[in-house]
Amino acid sequence: MAPVAMSRWTPSLSEARPVSYWLDDPGRPGPEPALTGPETCDLLVVGGGYSGLWTALTAKERDPARDVVLVEGREVGWAASGRNGGFCAASLTHGLPNGLTRWPDEIRTLERLGARNLDAIEETVARHSIDCDFERTGEIDVATAPYQARELGEWYERIRSEGLAEGIEYLDTDAVRDQVDSPTFVAGLYDRRGVAMLNPARLAWGLKRACLELGVRVYEHTPALDLRPHGGGMAVRTPYGAVRARTVALGTNVFPSLVRRVRPYTVPVYDYALMTEPLTGAQLASIGWKNRQGLGDGANQFHYFRLSADNRILWGGYDAIYPYGGRVRAEYDDRPETYARLAGHFFTCFPQLEGVRFTHAWGGAIDTCSRFSAFFGTAHAGRVAYAAGYTGLGVGATRFGAEVMLDLLAGERTERTELEMVRRKPLPFPPEPFAWTGIALTKWSLARADARGGHRNLWLRTMDRLGLGFDS
Numbered sequence: 001m002a003p004v005a006m007s008r009w010t011p012s013l014s015e016a017r018p019v020s021y022w023l024d025d026p027g028r029p030g031p032e033p034a035l036t037g038p039e040t041c042d043l044l045v046v047g048g049g050y051s052g053l054w055t056a057l058t059a060k061e062r063d064p065a066r067d068v069v070l071v072e073g074r075e076v077g078w079a080a081s082g083r084n085g086g087f088c089a090a091s092l093t094h095g096l097p098n099g100l101t102r103w104p105d106e107i108r109t110l111e112r113l114g115a116r117n118l119d120a121i122e123e124t125v126a127r128h129s130i131d132c133d134f135e136r137t138g139e140i141d142v143a144t145a146p147y148q149a150r151e152l153g154e155w156y157e158r159i160r161s162e163g164l165a166e167g168i169e170y171l172d173t174d175a176v177r178d179q180v181d182s183p184t185f186v187a188g189l190y191d192r193r194g195v196a197m198l199n200p201a202r203l204a205w206g207l208k209r210a211c212l213e214l215g216v217r218v219y220e221h222t223p224a225l226d227l228r229p230h231g232g233g234m235a236v237r238t239p240y241g242a243v244r245a246r247t248v249a250l251g252t253n254v255f256p257s258l259v260r261r262v263r264p265y266t267v268p269v270y271d272y273a274l275m276t277e278p279l280t281g282a283q284l285a286s287i288g289w290k291n292r293q294g295l296g297d298g299a300n301q302f303h304y305f306r307l308s309a310d311n312r313i314l315w316g317g318y319d320a321i322y323p324y325g326g327r328v329r330a331e332y333d334d335r336p337e338t339y340a341r342l343a344g345h346f347f348t349c350f351p352q353l354e355g356v357r358f359t360h361a362w363g364g365a366i367d368t369c370s371r372f373s374a375f376f377g378t379a380h381a382g383r384v385a386y387a388a389g390y391t392g393l394g395v396g397a398t399r400f401g402a403e404v405m406l407d408l409l410a411g412e413r414t415e416r417t418e419l420e421m422v423r424r425k426p427l428p429f430p431p432e433p434f435a436w437t438g439i440a441l442t443k444w445s446l447a448r449a450d451a452r453g454g455h456r457n458l459w460l461r462t463m464d465r466l467g468l469g470f471d472s
Ligand SMILES: Cc1cc2nc3c(=O)[nH]c(=O)nc-3n(C[C@H](O)[C@H](O)[C@H](O)COP(=O)(O)OP(=O)(O)OC[C@H]3O[C@@H](n4cnc5c(N)ncnc54)[C@H](O)[C@@H]3O)c2cc1C
Pocket: 046, 047, 048, 049, 050, 051, 052, 071, 072, 073, 074, 075, 076, 077, 078, 079, 080, 081, 082, 083, 084, 085, 086, 087, 088, 089, 222, 223, 224, 225, 251, 252, 253, 254, 255, 256, 258, 271, 272, 273, 316, 363, 364, 365, 366, 390, 391, 392, 393, 394, 395, 396, 397, 398
């Protein structure tokens, strides 16, 4: 790899450990033993991220007598669920703009189900005493250029006129800077109830503990190697054992699906984040961040940022890297040139914090699908269900996806399974070199739009018309 060009900000990264801050926790629990020998169960859950954990937990909560096994290829929470920004949003549709464009007729139902889902997460965290710093602080989308402020204002008027702006407030320059003071902020939209901040890895570990307490048998370092019909159910091989199950739920996210035909629906897009050292009281006061809400800025290539429980700032986003061939590889998790760029953007946003150092810098793969919100389905005559494609907004929505998978496996028609969003799939990605070329052209066009007052070129307008535009 070519050396990263030195900038004024590179010294701030000199001690940053290339690991997720959340996973670098002395409280990290040890793994459960791997499966050795044969297992049988009613429901086998594959994957120990939020998708799998919520599925196993919810299955037990729906029916405590149900026999549930979860297998995780490495350790619970090691992947996206232990590396994300910890923005736990009510939105099931990668934000209201994305949902309103794609499912205008059912957006009210989706918003209601999403709010209920976030309430249920809050209740579950409390009921199982999951120590994950859950704070329902809300989030501000900030405009950092006059054209973004104009677009934000127009958007606010639209959702207000459609009755979709409950709990959302428009902030002018003074009002947004009164919440968090950056010279780059021009306006904001403050959603006070629809987003919570949490410690992502601790949520995963807490869900694992809750699963174990309810009697789920969890096997870590146990990849499911294949999946085939067996008798009236399914059989899965693992390195040292095998599982026979009546039904199987796949929560395998960006990793190659055990149902091959699902694979073209997602590609890995790598996202990166930095964590600062804890801010002093004076540093925190200099940016006036009192209400602890999360923030995201309004460009196509956007940043997301928030405080941790001990007043560090997590600063992530902007670069979205798709590796040619679409493989998930550990080497992509670390990207010094992106860290340097993110550090520069951080100090542009908060010049008051000059001198602050980053302690952690990391990346992870996001399971991106062409409509940017999860899709669902079944295979093997309804004995296998899957949910994937959360595209960077799965902390909250994976719980909803778990409910959908359980409904589908039960063969039940519910309000969830009747949704068009659940019944219809996104367009799959084409093979290489078309996938790489299309994604590269989209990225280039989005960066150009950001530099040109938001003006979307012909490619982006065509993608928008085809329902493939990134509009969250
Ligand atoms: C840097 C970053 C920042 C993000 N920020 C946010 C955010 O702030 N808010 C938000 O809502 N979302 C965010 N996301 C997305 C969010 O983290 C994911 O949508 C969510 O964690 C997905 O959960 P999951 O369980 O589906 O996937 P994962 O956490 O990836 O879990 C899948 C698990 O399946 C296991 N697995 C795969 N195949 C097999 C197999 N064959 N056998 C056994 N196990 C298998 C893997 O080992 C893995 O542990 C972010 C993602 C990243 C990478």
